[in-house]
Amino acid sequence: MKFRAKIADAACLNHFTRVSSMVAKLAKTCTVRISPRQLNFILADKVASGGVSMWCELEQENFFSEFQMEGVSAENNEIYLELTSENLSRALKTAQNARALKIKLTNKHFPCLTVSIELLSVSSSSRVVTHDIPIKVIPRKLWKDLQEPVVPDSDVSIYLPVLKTVKSVVERMKNISNHLIVEANLNGDLNLKIESELVCVTTHFKDLGNPPSASADASHGRDPEQMAEVHVDIRKLLQFLAGQQSTPTKAVCRIVGDKVLHLDVLHEDVSLQYFIPALS
């Protein structure tokens, strides 16, 4: 098993650092999947995360100037590693003014992902910084649980409003109750509802637009005004929103009534899918 990659472009490095900070906010421990064309950050441990799962995907050639990997075997040319997300994001943050960044799989006293950074410095000698991030290699037999989640046939899919606005609304709602109702229809309406004994608060978003439905038959014949709803733990939605540090290029929300809230965002060329289960 081998892996070595290099980022030589400052913009790519900043983007990669931002992606890793976002992942660190969404999952304390995550799985990194390295394949010849892609890099994925995966959270699939449903028990530990309370049912939430995450799939983040990026095309390696958009970031790395050099990328060499050799998976577990020729038929299974992939590497699955587990690490503490914050360790990676912190290490990348130290590469603010780097000339180049190299990542490679090493085995010093135990398996590590070694990030080595060549910093620009005032004097002629450049400074070299190395971080050895401890990792756990995930055995082949557990890979089946870490595959890309199937996008469920949703009752309604709708474009999300400005995430900053949603976040400030949801933050305040959290003070009232943890039980959030998310409902939307095919007319571009999205409502966030929260209830307590004393008060019931609803925030209405209108004219959001609905993406063209993949399975046209599912929504065919559905009354555009009819709301599909799902009840979720507000803290999980808040955690997702807190991880979005910049405005995404595209943000879609899919509701599978009483089952799951599926959030699908695109940050330039990095796609992130976040699944929040319905409250039972």
Next chain:
Amino acid sequence: MLKCGMNGSQVKVFGKAIQALSRISDELWLDPSEKGLALRSVNSCRSAYGCVLFSPVFFQHYQWSTSVEMNNNDTMSNLNCKLGMKSILPIFRCLNSLERNVEKCTIFTKSDKCKVVIQFFCRHGVKRTHNVCFQESQPLQVVFEKNMCTNTLMIQPRVLAEAIVLFTSSQEEVTLAVTPLNVCIKSSNEESMDLTNSVYSEMFVGPDEFDFFQIGVDSEITFCFKELKGVLIFSEATHAPISIHFDIPGKPIALSIDDMLLEANFILATLADEPSSESSPQSLCLSQKRKRSNSKADKKDQGRGVHLKKSNTQKALS
């Protein structure tokens, strides 16, 4: 009696010194003398000591007078003022806004009253007065000849600050490894490598990044990270380079900032190299401060340290 005054920007530097010393301990000695006003602190396990001495020319005005009558009791002429950080730190909070708003700050105290009065004369005629009670306690100071160290480095604080960013605050200890060719700052190996969380980081700095680079003996010393951060906080305020003096593991490391107006010394104990060493750094050699007098006999006394804590592997410092 102590009476001194500062303007807004001087208050900022003074406040930074207090913040830096708060990383070492929860208590602070205010120790005025003819040499100036010294702020001192020592941590509870006696492994870190900090002292910032502001010379009289640092202040707008500075006056220190001891009681007229001669006492046989040596300790009377020291102020012996120990303040809790909890009392004094909040007074010097928001230093940037203090720098902007404060026109004059005065510090006044009399040893017989056990109280320090700090007044801020701010813009728009606002006057803020703080009365802080102090505990009577003789200040401690460290006996350490930093100029006798074989390794000396002088570096701009910015470079050290960049290195510190590498380490997370959960890092207890940091190792400085030097050879005549380069300097490496790295995570300490002492803690057992816990698979779940500790990232091992290291940074190499070439000799040309230092203002002064003299390595007499290859050495790897380990000391507390938290206290190093304290030194950096203060150095940002003074813009003067930091001098680092050290030797072999077990002997303390001294970080100093010396400019014309003030002199700061942070002395940290380092882990000893021996296999039988304790997991905590060695204790520093501390002495009770004696009254300054012209008598030669008293001056000799100042050199001898009172070891406040003895351990099996402690090395003598002087």
